[in-house]
């Protein structure tokens with residue numbers, strides 16, 4: 755009989771050795787059991803702590819959404835710019851540019867469109883695009899302007915900005931636009947990088963007034979392949 759097939763009941767001149775075999779086996783089994791329990795614990799806890807991967811919905815905004823639109827607009831504007839501007843200038847911008855009256859007028863403009871990004875019905879970002887006369891500059895009929903693309907800070911880097919951006923591209927293609935353009939504050943490095951990686955190139959600069967502070971926006975454009 756081959757030594758590997760012996761059991762601990764067998765007699766052998768090297769009994770001690772034979773006894774060690776089952777001991778080692780028990781240790782191996784015990785170790786394997788601990789390991790299995792441990793990995794089961796880890797996999798269980800990983801599942802428990804994994805963020806819920808719920809789908810993001812992009813939905814057109816109507817006048818009924820005015821209040822959540824104002825909320826997400828104010829929240830994201832503050833998150834993005836409060837650290838770089840005086841409280842007075844922030845307050846005056848929020849009061850004028852993001853008032854219920856102003857947002858109502860923009861929602862009613864047939865040359866503008868707004869879209870929410872939602873997760874579990876919670877608004878986590880939004881997009882505003884302009885065509886024709888609603889564009890803040892240029893106003894060329896074959897162009898589409900991305901005026902605002904804002905995502906809640908906790909959702910940056912999670913593809914939400916990209917989904918809103920993709921919606922703008924989809925609409926621009928449906929409308930037969932030749933190019934998309936936008937203005938972005940020259941110090942907003944994250945947004946500039948986001949547009950650059952989507953193929954935008956700088957073509958001009960313009961002034962943007964935040965309260966009494968004049969800031970420089972880079973104007974960027976992307977030619978569309980139709």
Ligand SMILES: CC(C)(COP(=O)(O)OP(=O)(O)OC[C@H]1O[C@@H](n2cnc3c(N)ncnc32)[C@H](O)[C@@H]1OP(=O)(O)O)[C@@H](O)C(=O)NCCC(=O)NCCS
Nearest residue numbers: 834903904905910911912913915937938943944945947948
């Ligand atoms: C602009 C915005 C929609 C982009 O969405 P996002 O999910 O943050 O975009 P991504 O993470 O895919 O891309 C950001 C890029 O900037 C990079 N980045 C991050 N911080 C940066 C910084 N301080 N400087 C330069 N690049 C930076 C990221 O690494 C990433 O590039 P990569 O994919 O090559 O690594 C989002 O950041 C946002 O809502 N910002 C606040 C509002 C805003 O500024 N809107 C634009 C107004 S014009």
